[in-house]
Amino acid sequence: MLRQILALAALLALICVTPVEARSLDEILKDGTLRVGVNPNFPPMSSFGMTNQLEGFDIDVGRRIAEAMGVKVEFVTTETAQRVPFLVSNRIDIALGALTRTPERAKLIAFTVPLHSESMGVITTDKVSAETWQDLNREDITLVNMRGNLSVEILKDKLPKPKVLLVDGNADTIRAIAQGRADALVENVDFFLNFLKNYRNVTWRVLDDPIFVAYCSLGVGRPYQDLVNFLNVLLFDMHSSGEINALWERWYGAPMAVPINPVPWF
Amino acid sequence: MNYTFQFAAVLEELPYLLGGAVVTLQIAFASFWGGAVIGLFGALAKVYGGVVARRIAAGYVTLLTNTPALVQIFLLYYALPDAGILLEPMTAVLIGLVLNAGAYLTEILRAGVLSVRRSEIEAAATLGMSQLQIVRYVMLPHIAKTIYAPLSNFFVWLVLGSSLAALFGVEELTGRAINISTANLRSIETFTIVAAIYIVLTVIASASLALVGRWAFRVKAKVF
Numbered sequence: 001m002l003r004q005i006l007a008l009a010a011l012l013a014l015i016c017v018t019p020v021e022a023r024s025l026d027e028i029l030k031d032g033t034l035r036v037g038v039n040p041n042f043p044p045m046s047s048f049g050m051t052n053q054l055e056g057f058d059i060d061v062g063r064r065i066a067e068a069m070g071v072k073v074e075f076v077t078t079e080t081a082q083r084v085p086f087l088v089s090n091r092i093d094i095a096l097g098a099l100t101r102t103p104e105r106a107k108l109i110a111f112t113v114p115l116h117s118e119s120m121g122v123i124t125t126d127k128v129s130a131e132t133w134q135d136l137n138r139e140d141i142t143l144v145n146m147r148g149n150l151s152v153e154i155l156k157d158k159l160p161k162p163k164v165l166l167v168d169g170n171a172d173t174i175r176a177i178a179q180g181r182a183d184a185l186v187e188n189v190d191f192f193l194n195f196l197k198n199y200r201n202v203t204w205r206v207l208d209d210p211i212f213v214a215y216c217s218l219g220v221g222r223p224y225q226d227l228v229n230f231l232n233v234l235l236f237d238m239h240s241s242g243e244i245n246a247l248w249e250r251w252y253g254a255p256m257a258v259p260i261n262p263v264p265w266f
Numbered sequence: 267m268n269y270t271f272q273f274a275a276v277l278e279e280l281p282y283l284l285g286g287a288v289v290t291l292q293i294a295f296a297s298f299w300g301g302a303v304i305g306l307f308g309a310l311a312k313v314y315g316g317v318v319a320r321r322i323a324a325g326y327v328t329l330l331t332n333t334p335a336l337v338q339i340f341l342l343y344y345a346l347p348d349a350g351i352l353l354e355p356m357t358a359v360l361i362g363l364v365l366n367a368g369a370y371l372t373e374i375l376r377a378g379v380l381s382v383r384r385s386e387i388e389a390a391a392t393l394g395m396s397q398l399q400i401v402r403y404v405m406l407p408h409i410a411k412t413i414y415a416p417l418s419n420f421f422v423w424l425v426l427g428s429s430l431a432a433l434f435g436v437e438e439l440t441g442r443a444i445n446i447s448t449a450n451l452r453s454i455e456t457f458t459i460v461a462a463i464y465i466v467l468t469v470i471a472s473a474s475l476a477l478v479g480r481w482a483f484r485v486k487a488k489v490f
Contacts, residue, residue, distance in 0.1 A: 085453040179347035
C-alpha cells in the first residue's frame with residue numbers, strides 16, 4: 001500500500017511539473033494558426049448557432065484578429081473557470097469570453113487594452129422586493145452565481161449577507177431564479193438577458209444601476225510581449241474605426257453600456 | 267519551464283478545503299448506508315422474492331446502473347422543479363447517489379447472498395442454531411468475504427464520485443477547490459493539493475474498511 005502511494009505521488013509530481021510557456025507571435029505566424037479560447041455556452045458572445053457553428057461577438061473578433069495576422073483561426077472551447085488555466089498551459093494563444101482584467105489574473109497572464117466594458121447590474125423577478133442592489137443585502141435573499149466568475153469574490157465584500165448558490169453555467173443561473181432556487185443574479189446583465197426569454201411565465205426585472213464597471217481584455221499567455229503589442233495596435237484601430245462597437249451592437253442589439261475610449265499609446 | 271509554483275496561496279485555504287472534505291465524506295457515507303439498505307432489500311427480492319418483486323428489483327437495477335449518476339441528479343435537480351418539486355442541492359445529490367448506490371449494492375449484495383451454500387444452512391439448522399445464529403455465524407461470514415472487495419471499491423468510488431455534487435451548488439471538496447482556484451488562479455497547485463486530499467481520504471477509508479472487515483468477519487484484507 002505504502003509503495004503504491006509513493007508511486008502515485010511520484011506520478012502526480014511528474015504531471016504537475018509540465019507547464020509550458022506560451023507561443024511567441026513569430027511562432028504563431030509560422031504555424032499559421034491562432035488558437036482562440038471561447039466559451040461555447042455564452043450567447044451572444046459565442047455559442048453554437050442553428051447550424052451548429054460557433055457564432056457571436058467573440059467569434060467575429062477572433063476571426064478579425066486572425067485575418068489581420070494572416071493566419072487561420074482555431075476556436076478552442078473553454079468554460080469560465082478554464083480561461084486562465086488554458087492560457088497558462090499553452091492550450092490557447094488568446095482568451096476571449098469576457099475575461100475581466102484584474103491584478104490577480106495579471107500575475108499569471110498578460111492582458112491587452114480593453115476589448116469591451118462590463119457593468120454589473122441585478123436580474124431578479126417581481127417576487128423579490130428590491131429597488132436597488134443594496135436592497136439585496138438581506139439574509140433571506142439567495143444570490144445565484146457561476147463557479148469561476150470573478151463577481152463571486154467581489155460580492156462577498158459588497159453584499160455579504162445573502163446566501164450564495166453556485167451553479168455551473170450562464171443558463172443555469174437564470175434557470176435557478178426561474179425555478180425559485182435563488183432570488184437574484186448580480187452580474188453583467190448584458191451576458192444573461194438572452195436566457196430570460198426561456199422563461200416567459202416569470203416576470204423578470206432588471207435593476208441596472210451600475211454597481212461597478214470593469215474592463216474585459218484579451219488574455220494572452222506569458223512570457224512573450226510581442227503578441228500583446230500586436231493586439232494592442234490592432235484593438236486601437238478596431239476601436240477608433242468603430243468596428244468593435246458595430247460588432248457589439250450587431251450581437252447585443254444595443255451599444256456597450258459604458259463605451260471604450262481608445263487611447264493611442266499603451 | 268517558466269512556471270513558479272506557489273503553494274502558499276492554497277495552503278492558507280487548507281482549513282476551508284478540509285471542511286469540504288468533511289462534506290465529501292458525509293455525502294459518501296450517507297449514500298453508502300442509504301444505498302446499502304436499498305441494496306439489501308433489492309438483493310433479497312432478487313434471490314428470494316416472487317416474480318413481481320424480482321421484476322421490480324431487476325428493472326430498478328437495469329435503469330439505474332445504465333444511466334450516469336450525473337444524469338440522474340440532473341433529472342432530480344433541474345427537471346423535477348418543472349413538475350413542482352423543488353429539492354435543495356444537497357437533497358437532490360443525496361437522493362440521486364442513494365438511488366444509484368442502491369442499484370449497484372443490490373448486485374454486490376446479491377452475489378454475497380448467493381455465495382452461501384444451502385447445505386451449510388441446513389447443517390446449521392440440524393445443529394439447532396436459531397435463525398439469528400444462522401445469519402450471524404453461517405451466512406454473514408460468507409457474505410462478508412465475498413462482498414468485501416467490491417464493497418470497498420464501491421465506497422472509494424462514492425468518495426470520488428461525490429465530486430459531481432459541485433455542479434449542483436454543494437460546497438464539497440471539489441466545489442471549494444474550484445472556488446478558491448478562481449480566486450487565487452493557482453489551478454495547478456490547488457488541484458494538486460485537492461488530489462492529495464482525495465488520496466488521503468480514500469486511503470483512510472480503505473484502511474478502516476479493512477480493519478472492520480478483519481475485526482468483525484475475519485476477512486483477509488490488507489490494511490497496509
